[in-house]
Amino acid sequence: MDAIILQTLNGLDKGSAYALIALGLTLIFGTLGVVNFAHGALFMLGAFCAVTVSKLFQLSHKASEATGVDFMGQPKFEDVLYVKEWFGNDLGAWLIDWSVPLSILFAIPIMIGIGFIMERGLIKHFYKRPHADQILVTFGLAIVLQEVVKYFYGANPIPTPSPMAFRGSFDFGVMLGFDPNVIIYPYWRMVYFAFSLTLVGGVFAFLQFTTFGMVVRAGMADRETVGLLGINIDKRFTIMFGIAAAVAGLAGVMYTPINSPNYHMGMDFLVLSFVVVVVGGMGSLPGAVLAGFMLGILESFASLNEVKDIIPGIDQIIIYVVAIIILLTRPRGLMGRKGVMEE
Amino acid sequence: MSNSRFTRRGLLKTSAVGTAGLAMPMFFTSQANAFTNEPTGSTVTLGFNVPQSGPYADEGADELRAFQLAVEHLNGEGDGGMLSTFSSKTLDGTGILGKKVQFVTGDTQTKSDAARASAQSMIQKDGAVMISGGSSSGVAVAVQALCQEAGVIFMAGLTHSNDTTGKDKKANGFRHFFNAYMSAAALAPVLAQLYGTDRKVYSLTADYTWGWTQQESIKAATEAMGWTTINDVRTPLAATDFSSYIAPVLNSGADVLVLNHYGGNMVNSLTNAVQFGLRDKQVNGKNFEIVVPLYSELMAKGAGKNIAGIVGSQNWDWKLENEKGARYTGTNAFVQSFGAKYGFPPSQAAQTCYAQTLLYADAVNRGKSFNPCSVVEALEGFEFDGLGNGPTLYRKDDHQCFKDVVVVRGKENPENEFDLVEIVEVTPADKVTYAPDNPMFAGGDLGACNPGA
Numbered sequence: 151m152d153a154i155i156l157q158t159l160n161g162l163d164k165g166s167a168y169a170l171i172a173l174g175l176t177l178i179f180g181t182l183g184v185v186n187f188a189h190g191a192l193f194m195l196g197a198f199c200a201v202t203v204s205k206l207f208q209l210s211h212k213a214s215e216a217t218g219v220d221f222m223g224q225p226k227f228e229d230v231l232y233v234k235e236w237f238g239n240d241l242g243a244w245l246i247d248w249s250v251p252l253s254i255l256f257a258i259p260i261m262i263g264i265g266f267i268m269e270r271g272l273i274k275h276f277y278k279r280p281h282a283d284q285i286l287v288t289f290g291l292a293i294v295l296q297e298v299v300k301y302f303y304g305a306n307p308i309p310t311p312s313p314m315a316f317r318g319s320f321d322f323g324v325m326l327g328f329d330p331n332v333i334i335y336p337y338w339r340m341v342y343f344a345f346s347l348t349l350v351g352g353v354f355a356f357l358q359f360t361t362f363g364m365v366v367r368a369g370m371a372d373r374e375t376v377g378l379l380g381i382n383i384d385k386r387f388t389i390m391f392g393i394a395a396a397v398a399g400l401a402g403v404m405y406t407p408i409n410s411p412n413y414h415m416g417m418d419f420l421v422l423s424f425v426v427v428v429v430g431g432m433g434s435l436p437g438a439v440l441a442g443f444m445l446g447i448l449e450s451f452a453s454l455n456e457v458k459d460i461i462p463g464i465d466q467i468i469i470y471v472v473a474i475i476i477l478l479t480r481p482r483g484l485m486g487r488k489g490v491m492e493e
Numbered sequence: 494m495s496n497s498r499f500t501r502r503g504l505l506k507t508s509a510v511g512t513a514g515l516a517m518p519m520f521f522t523s524q525a526n527a528f529t530n531e532p533t534g535s536t537v538t539l540g541f542n543v544p545q546s547g548p549y550a551d552e553g554a555d556e557l558r559a560f561q562l563a564v565e566h567l568n569g570e571g572d573g574g575m576l577s578t579f580s581s582k583t584l585d586g587t588g589i590l591g592k593k594v595q596f597v598t599g600d601t602q603t604k605s606d607a608a609r610a611s612a613q614s615m616i617q618k619d620g621a622v623m624i625s626g627g628s629s630s631g632v633a634v635a636v637q638a639l640c641q642e643a644g645v646i647f648m649a650g651l652t653h654s655n656d657t658t659g660k661d662k663k664a665n666g667f668r669h670f671f672n673a674y675m676s677a678a679a680l681a682p683v684l685a686q687l688y689g690t691d692r693k694v695y696s697l698t699a700d701y702t703w704g705w706t707q708q709e710s711i712k713a714a715t716e717a718m719g720w721t722t723i724n725d726v727r728t729p730l731a732a733t734d735f736s737s738y739i740a741p742v743l744n745s746g747a748d749v750l751v752l753n754h755y756g757g758n759m760v761n762s763l764t765n766a767v768q769f770g771l772r773d774k775q776v777n778g779k780n781f782e783i784v785v786p787l788y789s790e791l792m793a794k795g796a797g798k799n800i801a802g803i804v805g806s807q808n809w810d811w812k813l814e815n816e817k818g819a820r821y822t823g824t825n826a827f828v829q830s831f832g833a834k835y836g837f838p839p840s841q842a843a844q845t846c847y848a849q850t851l852l853y854a855d856a857v858n859r860g861k862s863f864n865p866c867s868v869v870e871a872l873e874g875f876e877f878d879g880l881g882n883g884p885t886l887y888r889k890d891d892h893q894c895f896k897d898v899v900v901v902r903g904k905e906n907p908e909n910e911f912d913l914v915e916i917v918e919v920t921p922a923d924k925v926t927y928a929p930d931n932p933m934f935a936g937g938d939l940g941a942c943n944p945g946a
Contacts (some may be wrong), residue, residue: 306551319768331774
């Protein structure tokens with residue numbers, strides 16, 4: 151029982167990342183009809199927003215007096231952090247410690263901006279082109295973006311820890327009546343799950359309860375009619391592209407303490423996120439979220455030794471097996487709408 | 494009656510002329526190209542095949558820096574680095590056999606097919622007479638086989654699988670870097686000393702050749718000293734989040750987790766293990782411990798503070814001579830050269846690539862020929878010193894270097910970004926040496942050297 155609870159929790163945080171990336175993907179597909187293979191790169195760019203903020207907070211200059219010798223035997227000058235000089239030791243240390251959550255403030259405008267530039271500068275030229283062209287151009291863009299990041303940040307993972315307050319783990323088992331140390335779960339993964347639920351809820355609320363969201367939903371259902379009413383739906387869809395980029399970016403920002411970010415982390419999530427979108431149903435926002443969490447949990451269960459003993463290697467293929475089964479029984483995915491990608 | 498003009502004398506003449514005629518081109522050809530890419534001008538070309546893209550690109554960049562430095566030193570530029578400390582004195586800064594050294598580079602992408610293609614291109618198009626570098630055992634095994642077929646020497650870079658000088662060994666291939674067996678043999682006594690002889694191990698193993706041999710080696714070495722392996726779980730090489738593999742460790746009854754992972758896998762699995770509180774856990778009345786058999790400075794950097802207190806092994810460390818004395822002479826000379834040129838200390842990958850380039854050049858000089866068979870003969874059974882690892886033997890039986898192994902531990906409070914590990918112990922070469930017919934290395938055959946052409 152403890153293993154089941156533990157793997158469910160693991161699946162929820164994995165599913166959170168899948169759901170957030172898939173939500174952005176399906177948002178772009180549902181509004182603009184574009185299959186965006188650069189969406190994983192947006193997740194990676196978000197993570198590197200956190201790395202950038204963390205590095206900015208750690209900018210330093212050399213102290214004027216040497217405090218020893220370096221590895222070459224030359225006088226060594228300590229690094230003096232600007233942030234501590236400017237804001238004092240306590241506030242400076244706090245800013246460095248909380249650099250990941252604070253990066254959200256930096257990442258939102260940056261990611262929306264990147265989304266606008268991507269959509270206006272490149273993707274809009276491919277609206278009327280076949281999906282194969284869209285896939286090629288966005289996949290190419292993803293490779294370019296990851297090579298740019300590698301050029302500036304290197305290929306090695308960059309540790310970006312969570313604030314001290316969220317390091318360590320929580321003993322869930324005791325709360326549920328188990329022995330101590332049986333069901334342990336890291337604090338930051340709980341934060342990530344809560345954050346993703348809030349973000350998903352925020353996107354749904356935005357689409358559901360604002361006039362802007364209502365117009366976007368109407369445009370998703372019938373673009374031509376909305377256009378005939380004199381509404382500039384293209385402009386709104388461009389904004390939605392920016393919002394989808396921000397959602398992927400924020401998912402990346404908050405993911406950095408879970409695994410050290412590297413330039414190809416977007417590609418690691420991309421294929422799985424597409425499977426999530428297809429399983430959830432192309433263009434269905436609730437479907438993407440539901441499939442994200444479902445496949446995350448299934449993937450975790452498939453990693454259980456007891457399961458792998460019965461079907462060796464199942465952990466590597468479970469998502470694809472489930473995708474095949476669902477698409478055979480429900481060709482439009484779990485919550486797919488009729489007519490989407492069926493022309 | 495016969496009108497045939499065939500006479501015995503005529504037949505003999507014709508045969509003699511024909512044989513001479515047929516033999517002539519081959520004679521000239523073999524004189525012109527006694528072996529693949531025989532250098533005929535005033536220069537000789539070496540091929541450095543390193544990951545310049547992909548997840549090990551940073552390690553590849555460090556290897557390339559070391560190769561560039563080695564070439565400079567061979568050509569008499571810079572401060573000479575380890576040329577002055579190397580026990581063999583044939584290298585005098587005039588290139589190799591008086592020929593100026595130049596080099597070409599290839600990108601392995603850490604993919605066997607790409608690595609073979611880039612090595613092939615360097616051999617066929619650029620005329621490389623030796624190939625070196627790499628950061629993966631899969632790549633090393635593939636490129637080594639290619640070099641054997643092509644008739645050039647392969648001086649392996651960072652490759653740690655037993656198979657490279659085990660079942661996949663080749664006469665034209667040589668490995669300076671240590672291997673999984675040596676890591677395990679060096680680690681086991683230190684682990685027993687640090688954590689006792691009654692431990693239960695749960696291991697996570699990367700599901701490919703290096704991971705399998707590392708797991709097999711560490712299991713054999715730790716079980717020999719009394720530890721029990723209660724589970725070994727294979728993890729996909731493409732895995733990024735290891736939480737679902739770490740979670741079952743919590744209630745497995747294990748009190749040690751061995752992570753047979755390297756690169757990004759190691760960074761992520763270790764980070765996940767620390768997040769799940771394994772380092773703070775008490776099991777069977779003992780502190781839970783994590784062991785990472787193969788360390789890399791770049792990966793330690795990637796894991797950040799999570800590496801603190803974690804024990805592993807290295808082929809070499811830039812602090813070796815300062816901390817362990819003159820036995821490791823050459824280390825400081827190399828660190829000074831490398832540090833002056835690049836501004837930071839070299840990694841173990843850089844050191845092994847630098848040493849391999851010098852060893853190749855020296856073997857050519859000693860054998861007085863670039864012919865791969867001459868190089869093989871010069872390197873087989875070669876004992877040397879002064880390249881930073883202490884006295885070292887290139888064993889004839891398998892072309893594996895035998896030298897001391899460094900056992901390290903992640904520093905609790907590193908003073909700077911280069912000072913991430915502390916040296917716990919240096920295990921002498923004789924403790925990590927194994928018989929050529931050790932079952933973990935069985936199944937291969939060096940074969941004969943191939944000069945190609």
